[in-house]
Amino acid sequence: MSAVVDVRQAVCIHRTADSEVVALRGADLLVDEGELVALVGPSGSGKSTLLALLAGLLRPSAGVVEVLGRDVGRATERQLLAHRSTGIGMLMQGPERNLLPYASVRSNVELGALGSDLRSVARRRRVDELLDAVGLADAERRSVRSLSGGEQQRVALAAALVAGPRLLLADEPTSQLDRDNAVRLTRLLRSARSRWGTTVIVVTHDAEVGAAMDRSLTIRDGRIGTEERRGEHYAVIGRDGTVQLPADVAGRFPPGGRARVVRRAAHIELHPLDTGSEEER
Numbered sequence: 001m002s003a004v005v006d007v008r009q010a011v012c013i014h015r016t017a018d019s020e021v022v023a024l025r026g027a028d029l030l031v032d033e034g035e036l037v038a039l040v041g042p043s044g045s046g047k048s049t050l051l052a053l054l055a056g057l058l059r060p061s062a063g064v065v066e067v068l069g070r071d072v073g074r075a076t077e078r079q080l081l082a083h084r085s086t087g088i089g090m091l092m093q094g095p096e097r098n099l100l101p102y103a104s105v106r107s108n109v110e111l112g113a114l115g116s117d118l119r120s121v122a123r124r125r126r127v128d129e130l131l132d133a134v135g136l137a138d139a140e141r142r143s144v145r146s147l148s149g150g151e152q153q154r155v156a157l158a159a160a161l162v163a164g165p166r167l168l169l170a171d172e173p174t175s176q177l178d179r180d181n182a183v184r185l186t187r188l189l190r191s192a193r194s195r196w197g198t199t200v201i202v203v204t205h206d207a208e209v210g211a212a213m214d215r216s217l218t219i220r221d222g223r224i225g226t227e228e229r230r231g232e233h234y235a236v237i238g239r240d241g242t243v244q245l246p247a248d249v250a251g252r253f254p255p256g257g258r259a260r261v262v263r264r265a266a267h268i269e270l271h272p273l274d275t276g277s278e279e280e281r
């Protein structure tokens with residue numbers, strides 16, 4: 001399997017006129033072709049920033065971001081444009097950012113195919129296929145603003161997939177949906193892989209969306225820390241050897257405090273130290 005995403009020690013700093021915010025501080029991420037990955041983490045932890053880097057909407061301030069074999073930090077603007085229009089499908093955070101509200105459902109999906117190399121007949125067929133896949137073939141002439149939130153997200157998903165991207169990035173696609181619509185959208189994300197082999201990375205606060213993916217990564221303070229796979233929790237070792245503790249045990253180790261490291265034959269133990277007086281081994 002080849003890596004679709006290879007992020008190494010990515011740093012991303014948002015600069016405004018009077019401040020600098022370090023949104024990612026050494027994030028590592030490796031995603032293989034055809035994987036379904038959820039990214040979870042508190043507000044402000046850098047999830048949307050990471051997706052923007054993968055989409056080539058931002059460049060890393062340091063570190064390496066390789067997506068579909070392209071180095072996002074070094075690519076020209078033209079290469080990034082091609083990267084976004086054919087290689088990547090994106091659902092931005094907030095449904096209204098993905099669609100033209102007054103245009104029809106069909107026009108919105110057609111817009112997603114702009115920039116792809118599909119010829120007109122193939123393109124029409126592909127738009128039909130996507131409208132059908134998201135269950136909106138009968139609504140193709142309606143304007144997007146007349147649709148429910150769940151229907152709008154499905155149009156946005158069809159538009160994101162119509163150019164046949166290898167990688168789909170979705171930022172909280174179910175946050176404004178009720179349960180039934182969230183389940184439906186989650187199924188559609190999974191079917192993108194089964195039908196077209198699409199790799200999917202989805203930012204979500206929704207535990208059910210997370211559970212429907214192959215693995216769920218936690219991002220905290222601009223770094224990927226822990227991973228959950230089939231109910232098992234793992235700490236992810238950063239390329240510089242750092243380990244983030246799972247949230248449920250992190251509270252036992254106060255920031256800036258110390259942990260005693262005990263080496264056993266088959267495992268390593270970390271013991272919280274209450275005082276600074278005990279000796280570290």
Ligand SMILES: Nc1ncnc2c1ncn2[C@@H]1O[C@H](COP(=O)(O)OP(=O)(O)OP(=O)(O)O)[C@@H](O)[C@H]1O
Pocket residue numbers: 014015016021022023041042043044045046047048049050093
């Ligand atoms: N364009 C920007 N200019 C300045 N700061 C920004 C910008 N975009 C994001 N930030 C800051 O970077 C940090 C990470 O933001 P980001 O949007 O990546 O977080 P997030 O995990 O997606 O949060 P949420 O769950 O609220 O969507 C935050 O402190 C945010 O305020």
Ligand SMILES: [Mg+2]
Pocket residue numbers: 047048049093171
């Ligand atoms: Mg966000």
